[in-house]
Amino acid sequence: MTALTDLGIAAIRNGVRDGDFSAREVAEAFNAAVAAAKPLNAFLVETPDHALAAADAADQARAAGETLRPMAGVPIGMKDLFCTKGVPTTAASHILEGFTPEYESTVSQNLWNAGAGMLGKLNLDQFAMGSSNETSYFGNVISPWRRNDGGNAPLAPGGSSGGSSSAVAARIAPGATGTDTGGSIRQPAAFVGISGIKPTYGRCSRWGTIAFASSLDQAGPMARDVRDCAIMLEAMAGFDAKDATSLDLPVPNWEGQLNASLAGKRVGIPKEYRVDGMPAEIEALWQQGIAWLKDAGAEIVDVSLPHTRYALPAYYIIAPAEASSNLARYDGVRYGLRDLPDGANLQEMYARTRAKGFGDEVKRRILIGTYVLSAGFYDAYYTQAQKVRTLIARDFERAWEVCDVLLTPTAPSAAFALGEKSADPLAMYLNDVFTVPSSLAGLPAMSVPGGVDASGLPLGLQVIGKPLDEQGVLNAALAIEERAGFTARPAKWW
Amino acid sequence: MSVDTATVRRIAGLARIAITDDEAARLAPELGNILDWIEQLGEVDTAGVEPMTAVIPNHLRLRDDVVTDGGVRDKVLANAPQAEHGFFTVPKVIE
Numbered sequence: 001m002t003a004l005t006d007l008g009i010a011a012i013r014n015g016v017r018d019g020d021f022s023a024r025e026v027a028e029a030f031n032a033a034v035a036a037a038k039p040l041n042a043f044l045v046e047t048p049d050h051a052l053a054a055a056d057a058a059d060q061a062r063a064a065g066e067t068l069r070p071m072a073g074v075p076i077g078m079k080d081l082f083c084t085k086g087v088p089t090t091a092a093s094h095i096l097e098g099f100t101p102e103y104e105s106t107v108s109q110n111l112w113n114a115g116a117g118m119l120g121k122l123n124l125d126q127f128a129m130g131s132s133n134e135t136s137y138f139g140n141v142i143s144p145w146r147r148n149d150g151g152n153a154p155l156a157p158g159g160s161s162g163g164s165s166s167a168v169a170a171r172i173a174p175g176a177t178g179t180d181t182g183g184s185i186r187q188p189a190a191f192v193g194i195s196g197i198k199p200t201y202g203r204c205s206r207w208g209t210i211a212f213a214s215s216l217d218q219a220g221p222m223a224r225d226v227r228d229c230a231i232m233l234e235a236m237a238g239f240d241a242k243d244a245t246s247l248d249l250p251v252p253n254w255e256g257q258l259n260a261s262l263a264g265k266r267v268g269i270p271k272e273y274r275v276d277g278m279p280a281e282i283e284a285l286w287q288q289g290i291a292w293l294k295d296a297g298a299e300i301v302d303v304s305l306p307h308t309r310y311a312l313p314a315y316y317i318i319a320p321a322e323a324s325s326n327l328a329r330y331d332g333v334r335y336g337l338r339d340l341p342d343g344a345n346l347q348e349m350y351a352r353t354r355a356k357g358f359g360d361e362v363k364r365r366i367l368i369g370t371y372v373l374s375a376g377f378y379d380a381y382y383t384q385a386q387k388v389r390t391l392i393a394r395d396f397e398r399a400w401e402v403c404d405v406l407l408t409p410t411a412p413s414a415a416f417a418l419g420e421k422s423a424d425p426l427a428m429y430l431n432d433v434f435t436v437p438s439s440l441a442g443l444p445a446m447s448v449p450g451g452v453d454a455s456g457l458p459l460g461l462q463v464i465g466k467p468l469d470e471q472g473v474l475n476a477a478l479a480i481e482e483r484a485g486f487t488a489r490p491a492k493w494w
Numbered sequence: 495m496s497v498d499t500a501t502v503r504r505i506a507g508l509a510r511i512a513i514t515d516d517e518a519a520r521l522a523p524e525l526g527n528i529l530d531w532i533e534q535l536g537e538v539d540t541a542g543v544e545p546m547t548a549v550i551p552n553h554l555r556l557r558d559d560v561v562t563d564g565g566v567r568d569k570v571l572a573n574a575p576q577a578e579h580g581f582f583t584v585p586k587v588i589e
Contacts, residue, residue: 247550338576346584350510354511364524367502368529388540390545
């Protein structure tokens with residue numbers, strides 16, 4: 001029999017419903033896998049009792065003959081950016097170390113309402129700022145993958161949702177929440193050979209999610225395949241009056257309408273996504289992806305998104321600007337760390353608390369954001385970036401006149417080794433070159449595994465869709481998934 | 495755009511982050527490199543383009559003007575580094 005930890009979300013849900021195994025057995029198997037995977041450093045807090053309580057509720061509901069909830073008996077990992085009542089929530093920062101929320105985020109509450117349980121809180125880049133999970137105050141997350149060169153260099157799981165990607169790829173969680181501001185769901189999913197979708201901005205409530213850049217932040221699921229992502233996104237999404245940008249729309253039945261036939265669909269290939277220095281293997285995978293979508297019945301059309309090259313610099317003005325404002329709340333007064341030496345005044349307390357509590361990358365982004373918003377520079381930087389953002393969104397709108405979805409690589413490289421890029425902030429920022437434009441335009445976008453490179457490491461393909469057309473994105477991703485037949489998995493070393 | 499240490503100190507002051515001389519010296523070229531790179535946005539012709547205000551068309555909702563929250567003082571204070579008599583406590587600001 002297959003180990004229970006080899007099962008994904010749909011298989012667990014169906015197995016519990018059909019009585020093939022109990023939810024408690026599933027929770028116990030994953031709790032044990034989490035406890036045995038310390039070398040990955042994926043979990044900051046383990047909550048086995050939460051997973052068991054949800055499992056017991058599912059088993060009791062089944063015994064009572066009730067209709068099971070959509071994720072009954074499925075234990076998941078929760079990125080430590082979501083506030084969870086009574087469970088420490090840190091955003092992987094020192095400044096929030098010891099913070100225990102008195103309330104539950106809407107996204108996590110939605111998951112519990114759907115019957116899911118929590119295995120624990122997952123490590124991430126500090127305040128979700130990073131692409132390699134090297135900025136966590138609580139240490140790097142290690143990818144379960146290794147290159148096949150025998151060198152055993154520890155690899156980055158991507159970021160910022162690196163604990164989520166590592167845990168799902170290592171099969172210590174069947175699914176996990178992620179958040180995506182400029183690619184933080186899609187790039188880590190690509191690095192570890194799993195699927196992840198960032199929905200349209202406003203689908204998932206931001207209430208109770210620790211804010212990074214509010215006009216970009218979106219939650220989404222990371223899981224083993226497209227169907228699992230559809231199930232989990234349905235549970236996470238939905239209107240929330242507590243978030244002013246929440247979309248007041250019904251949540252579609254994405255799983256029920258999955259359809260890998262793309263007959264009559266047009267797939268756009270943006271020429272600007274062919275960047276200098278991109279490995280030939282990624283170009284080859286992109287061509288393979290085009291062939292798969294043709295095989296699924298789609299018509300392929302060339303499109304141009306002329307402002308693509310300006311997306312990253314615009315992002316690195318807008319996101320730090322919003323972050324500098326959002327992170328002003330960490331002042332040593334209401335929650336978290338306080339550094340107050342004898343005789344210090346209030347201003348000194350603020351400055352010392354923030355100096356001690358924020359990591360280098362967080363400080364760098366707060367300083368950049370403060371600079372671009374400061375008197376005399378605001379129009380030249382921030383207003384110009386928001387105008388460029390309008391042009392980037394307009395590029396996509398023009399593309400939708402001739403195509404239904406776009407296909408691109410997810411990242412310009414496979415996973416790199418820890419330490420390989422961390423000395424150069426700009427080199428790290430360039431990793432988000434393919435994911436940032438759709439974030440700036442608020443579009444749904446998904447990474448799905450396509451194959452492995454010569455080192456045996458996963459590579460992902462990205463599908464970008466029209467606003468609110470998560471279904472189109474999921475369906476194209478499913479067409480790729482069915483044809484890629486991606487079965488590679490990391491050998492267990494932890 | 496070169497950034498000098500005086501600028502770094504001024505920005506850090508605005509951001510309420512204490513920095514040492516060594517940190518200012520390290521941050522100046524780092525921030526300079528990042529700002530040099532984002533300067534390229536200046537070459538985009540944005541004449542007549544409105545700055546983005548919302549990525550997805552959405553109108554702001556109004557709700558009934560009624561109290562929907564409150565009465566949770568102890569929860570609000572539960573994570574405070576220091577709280578006394580039902581208030582957040584900070585160093586004396588008025589002599």
